[in-house]
Amino acid sequence: MKIKIGLLFIVLFLLQSCNEKVIYRNFDSNFENNRWSSNDARSFAFALEKEENANLRLHFGHIYDFQFESIPLEVNITYPNGNKETISLDLKVKNEKGEDMADCSGDVCDLYYSLKSNFHFQKGNYKVVINNKFNSAYLPNVLGIGVQIIK
Numbered sequence: 001m002k003i004k005i006g007l008l009f010i011v012l013f014l015l016q017s018c019n020e021k022v023i024y025r026n027f028d029s030n031f032e033n034n035r036w037s038s039n040d041a042r043s044f045a046f047a048l049e050k051e052e053n054a055n056l057r058l059h060f061g062h063i064y065d066f067q068f069e070s071i072p073l074e075v076n077i078t079y080p081n082g083n084k085e086t087i088s089l090d091l092k093v094k095n096e097k098g099e100d101m102a103d104c105s106g107d108v109c110d111l112y113y114s115l116k117s118n119f120h121f122q123k124g125n126y127k128v129v130i131n132n133k134f135n136s137a138y139l140p141n142v143l144g145i146g147v148q149i150i151k
Helices: 003-019
Strands: 022-028 042-048 052-063 070-078 084-092 101-106 108-121 125-133 142-150
Touching: 003 125, 022 042, 022 052, 042 142, 052 070, 108 142, 125 142
Parallel strands: none
Antiparallel strands: 022 142, 042 125, 052 108, 052 142, 070 084, 070 125, 101 108
16 A cells, blocks of 8 residues: 555655646757757747746757767847847856767657746747857757747
């Protein structure tokens, strides 16, 4: 009986932890031969119906055992009032031990990076543009790039 109750609590905990409220989610997986060209910015436009505090996350999908430790990216955000913000980042793909930092299932890995935490989003139209600043013609083994707004 104790085992059944324990299993019930574990299932309820897992269901509760997966209950993030997704306000917006888009993932662009249109990369020919899994290559992200350095001159190919990816754009995400969305409208929020109301003001709320939420988290803005970057979603980077890649093939398991990515050959680079980090990726230079530039994220440009245009807010409803017309103001623009640029976030330059070196997205860490591997930890100090050389292990993938992403959640991997087989050869598919999903890495999430927080761009804004508990940010007050105004009602209106937003645009997020992600630029690959990798120092080559393309970044290999990319499965996709996206953005999420999670409450």
